[in-house]
Amino acid sequence: MKMNGSQILIQALIDQGVDTIFGYPGGSVLNIYDALYERQEDIRHVLTSHEQGAAHAADGYARSTGKTGVCLATSGPGATNLVTGIATAYMDSVPVVAITGNVSTDLLGRDSFQEVNIAGITMPITKHNFIVQRVEDLAATVRKAFIIANSGRKGPVLIDIPKDVTAAVTEYVRLPKFRIRKLPKVDETEFANAMEVIKEAKRPLIYAGGGIISANAMRELMRFSKQMDIPICTSIMGRTAVPYDYDLYLGLVGMHGTPVANYATLNADLIIAIGARFSDRVAGNREEFGKNAKIIHFDIDASEISKNVHSDISIVGDARYILKHMLEVMPTTKHTEWTKTLKDFRTKLGLPKPKAGDMVDPRDLALTLHTIVGEDAIIVTDVGQHQMIMAQYYQFSRPRSFVSSCGLGTMGFGMGAAIGAKIANPNRPVILVTGDGSFHMNMNEMATAVSEHLPIVVLIFNNHVLGMVRQWQTLFYEHRYSQTTIDRQTDYVKLAEAFGGKGLRIRTRHDIVSVMQEAMNSDVPCIVDCWIDKDDCVYPIIPPGKSAKDIIIGN
CATH class of the missing domain: 3.40.50.970 (Thiamin diphosphate (ThDP)-binding fold, Pyr/PP domains)
Incomplete structure (x- = not known):
């Protein structure tokens, strides 16, 4: 079937399972919007008030579902207005495909009206980006974008399409829905070493990040924690990886973390980090974080290993796969004294209570x-x-x-x-x-x-x-x-x-x-x-660059 580039784009998105696009029209994407008009029964377009709103909407769509969010903008200012939203998704590893129009290929590089090198601008804040200069490459590029956005550590991908490519006609060959690329197998020697260290630990602590949610490993995390009797603290990205009322959940760790979670990092003899990156808001003083503990780091992104805090043992892989593997080989264990110590500490020193009075706390x-x-x-x-x-x-x-x-x-x-x-x-x-x-x-x-x-x-x-x-x-x-x-x-x-x-x-x-x-x-x-009161402060707080020993509990 022969189609123009715009029709191919919309069909390729539908083939990849897309049901909603957030966007804002403009000159360079008029052909695409004409194709959307033809397919309005098959794919929903949400017209935002600003392109940044479209990028954030695609992000919110993705975070709340685990699906890939899609946004669309025209060239020049339309494209640059997506940048903050793309960077937001990149920092939090959210799968988003951002599509921008551009001036025709013969006008590229000539400072044409509403021309900008959006691929160059977004290179540091995307997993990959494409400039499609041949209509014959468009469908395959869309599929590649979804594969990249969802494989390994997830994140945003940009596809920039010149206007003449959206009008050119070629034969369309339907491609199957994307499949996530498989990761290399886990290093069994390192895995065995990690298991021995976990077995020997007397005061272990799990530090769980957003990678748990991204990998849909919440159930496996809870099972591992129960089986091994290991308390869990989370980064803010990992906040919903554990139900609030789970008896081994210590709460947030780091700058605005709970006193007990930060106490645990000071006193643990082993910290097991899963899908987390030891950001400055968690680690603070990197030399002091987990100073008395061995650190095992499980992460899907090899570049995160020992980037912020040195890991004694590290395994690159999918969090769900690693946790399943550990559940199969690890014995049921108890750390009664350690968990009692933490529960007693939490009873004595919890988060600040709401203040009395008429004003909203x-x-x-x-x-x-x-x-x-x-x-x-x-x-x-x-x-x-x-x-x-x-x-x-x-x-x-x-x-x-x-x-x-x-x-x-x-x-x-x-x-x-x-x-x-x-x-x-x-x-x-x-x-x-x-x-x-x-x-x-x-x-x-x-x-x-x-x-x-x-x-x-x-x-x-x-x-x-x-x-x-x-x-x-x-x-x-x-x-x-x-x-x-x-x-x-x-x-x-x-x-x-x-x-x-x-x-x-x-x-x-x-x-x-x-x-x-x-x-x-x-x-x-x-x-x-x-x-609310302008002088109300968020406590606890660890001053920037300090360690959990410097925590300010507040009132």
């Missing part, structure tokens, strides 16, 4: 929110104090129910990501928890949520400041508040109504239940303006 809000929305809800966040509070206090029990930019820390991520998560999960409640600083960055996507009839709840922690930056100025800059008191005059209730949504307000803690219940029952997108 964000911790109380996070705990109460769970009782209202239920365990089926997907919580999306922007970046800042609200993000940390939700990661610390919200009682997550299902994998992929926490969607947040953890590596890049992208303020403005939330609205697009919430849209993507809701479209991918229409029957699940989706709540965006954001700050007034983050929300102002991409609040234009409220228009998209209204147009697409998505009853998302947007809960704004409104303290009139850039909360996390202000907290650092309080703790580390002697209260010099430079440009962090934003004090916008935005009326969020009226704003919601102007967009065609619903607006509500929480002034005191007594309003939380009734207002949030009303918001959850809304059939249109709803913004909830929640007033």
Whole structure:
């Protein structure tokens, strides 16, 4: 069957299992949008308000499902507007295929109108990118992009297509849906060494990251922890790898981790890192992290081994495969004294309790929110104090129910990501928890949520400041508040109504239940303006570059 390049692109995406594209049209992709018009019954296009919103929506779609998110933009500014979203997906290993149009091949390199070398720009923040210069290569390139995005350590791939390629005609040969490339077999000698060290450990600790969720290894992780009686702490990316009420779960580790998780890293004689990368927000002072422990690192990406913290034993491979293999060969073990020590420590020193009084305490809000929305809800966040509070206090029990930019820390991520998560999960409640600083960055996507009839709840922690930056100025800059008191005059209730949504307000803690219940029952997108204290800080906190010994518990 003969097709033009645009028709081939859409058919190839459908062949790879794509049902939704997030995008924004423009001159260089007009042919592609014409093909989308022809196939609108077969593939859904969501028109965002800005290309960055499209990239974040594709990301949220992918994180909440494990599928590949797809976004589409025109050349020049359309393409560059995707960059922050692509970088966000890259830092958190999220499979996204970003498609951009470009000027015709004969205009490339001539500083043509809306021309930009998007492949060059995105080279450091993609797993791979393609410039398709022959229509005959287009279908195969699409399939390769999906293979690369989903094989090994997942991540974004960019396909740049000049306009003349989208118009050229060739014979289309359907290609099968992508298959993930197999990894090399695990080194059995290193595996045997790791098993012996685990057997000998008296105070072992599992440090689980986002790789557990990416590999769908949550069940295997829990079984291994139970079989070997080993406590688990997680990075923020691994937050939903373990249910909040699992008796061996210690909570988050690192800068805003629980006292007991950080205590465990100081006192463990073995740390087993699985699908985690010892980022600065976890390790802090790299020379001090796990100083008294041997470290075993299991990761799918060889470049992560000993990059930040030296590993005594390392195995490159898929987390699920490695955990299954260990379950087959490891005996049932008990570490009664160690687990009792940690439980006693947690009883004596837990996370700070919500404060009494009429003013809304964000911790109380996070705990109460769970009782209202239920365990089926997907919580999306922007970046800042609200993000940390939700990661610390919200009682997550299902994998992929926490969607947040953890590596890049992208303020403005939330609205697009919430849209993507809701479209991918229409029957699940989706709540965006954001700050007034983050929300102002991409609040234009409220228009998209209204147009697409998505009853998302947007809960704004409104303290009139850039909360996390202000907290650092309080703790580390002697209260010099430079440009962090934003004090916008935005009326969020009226704003919601102007967009065609619903607006509500929480002034005191007594309003939380009734207002949030009303918001959850809304059939249109709803913004909830929640007033909180500008001086409220997130604790515990380990100062940047310090170790768990320097933890500030707070009040």
